[in-house]
Structure formats: C-alpha cells, structure tokens
Amino acid sequence: MGYASLAAAVSNAGGLGMVTALTQPTPERLRQEIKKTRQLTSKPFGVNLTLLPALVPPDYDAYVDVVLDEKVKIVETAGRNPDMYIRKLKAAGVIVIHKCVSIRHALTAERLGVDFVSVDGFECAGHPGEEDVPNFVLLAQATRKLKVPFLASGGVGTGRQLAAALALGAEGVSMGTRFMATVEAPIHPRIKEAIVEANETSTTLVMRSLRNTERVYKNKVALEVQHIEKERPGDIGAIRHLVKGENYRKSFQETGDTESSVWSAGMVMGLIDQVLPCKDLIEGMVKEAEDIIKNRLNALVVPSSKL
C-alpha cells in the first residue's frame, strides 16, 4: 500500500505520505520508488522502515543506505530493536519518527533522540503489540510521560477524532486503514468496498501465540489461522502458508478477493463510509476538526466572570 502513487497523493493533499521500504523487494527497487515519488510530488514525503521478526531478515542496512543516499529527509521506524538504525539516521540528520505501541518503548526512542513518536493504540491495523492499550489511555499517558512531540496513530479516520487527538496532546494524526479507502490507494476496488461495508467489529487478531500479534480483517482465513494457533500455539510453520505476504498482495493487486488472504485492517473501518480522494479526505477532516474546536469546544469555555 505504501507505494509512490499513494504516498505522493497524500503529500499532494497536504499530508505526509509514506513509502514503505519493505514493500519493495530489494533496496534498489526502493531507490526507484523514491525517485518515482519525487516525480509525482514536490512536497515532503517519508519512508517507513519496519523491523519485524523474519526467518531470513531483509538487508535493513542496505535499505537504510538507499534512504540516506537518496537524501530522504523523514523516516518512520517501526518494530523491534530499531536502535542502531535510529542512531544511524539521526547521525545523518534525518528527521526520525518512531512508531511504537507502549510508553516504555516511546521513552527509549526519546532517549535515542527521535524527533517524533507515533503512538499506535490497540485499535490499529497491523501490529498492535502485546499490551493491548487503546488510544484513549495511551495518548493521555503519552502526554504525561513524553517530552518529545507525538502523533496519534490507530483508529483515526474523522475530523472529530483529529480534534480529540489534539486535545489529548498529540501534534497530529497518522492513518493507515483510512487511506486504504481512497481513490488513489493502489488496491483492488473490492477491498475498498469491503472496508466501507465493514464495521468496528470486523477485525480480529492473529499470531497472538507467536507474540507477533496482527490486527486483520475478520474473514475465513483469519479464523482458520486462529483455529490452527489454538491447536498448535507458536508454530509458525503451521500457519505460514496462510499468513504469507504473497497472499494479500494477490488479493490487493490482482483478485480483490477479500476472503482468501490475511490482510491488515483496523477498527476504524466502522467509521469509513465512503471511498474519497485523498484531498477531500484530508481537507474534510481538517475542516471538521476546526469546526469542533471553534464551535463545540470553544462554546464550552465558561467565562470566569460567570463561574
């Protein structure tokens, strides 16, 4: 999903688009994707570098070298043990946003000198971690504990939530699932329709038994994975054929079949009722947030003379 087309559309619409490094099979392909993004937008964009457990880990160093070589100014790191990559990126003057799901990890990232933390609540699509703290508490805790500025990630899809995130101390929001249901998202229209039709109970968690939990669209395959995990907890070999990335790439890019693969999606699906162009989505959210702040929140402030 984090390809040049969507990243550029988000940046052109006033957001900060992200190219996902590991959706590119090789570091050289990432270089091409960065160049392609530059052709599609003159606005800033970033690259996401996700460090997840893998039997044969990708050559992260080579991906980071491409990012530095291409003079990408903003990188979002996510996943396990990002320390040495954060250090390397910071030493090169890159603005680093570290995405994490616990205040403990956010504090570590702060110590390592990241510029922003992206606080990813339990509602989020993808990997919510194992501590299951939703954003209403996580963000309030971030405000108390962090000195570094932070973004609210997970479960966000409306302007009202943007206003709430700002009230909770965030500098802005980060969205994954909401951008899947945009005109520019390079995914099959049937997947977008499924997101619009889904509600807030349409996700489930797989790979809990591997402590690599992933929030995904609740479909036949996800339930099968859960069943196998119950019988054979922690056995990646028993579920690999069902969770492998190739399956969902096929659903997203070729077939549009919502049921035949395990694919990341968040609870925010319940708040998505239209496929929109990125510009309309972002501008609509900002307008809604402004309206709530000016008209609802401001009206709640009682002048001290009336107290």
Ligand SMILES: Cc1cc2nc3c(=O)[nH]c(=O)nc-3n(C[C@H](O)[C@H](O)[C@H](O)COP(=O)(O)O)c2cc1C
């Ligand atoms: C289809 C899909 C793929 C994702 N892939 C990645 C990824 O490769 N790396 C990453 O850090 N986060 C990934 N995410 C998670 C998002 O970056 C973000 O943390 C999450 O979507 C926020 O929750 P939301 O979907 O409720 O907005 C993905 C999300 C979706 C929906």
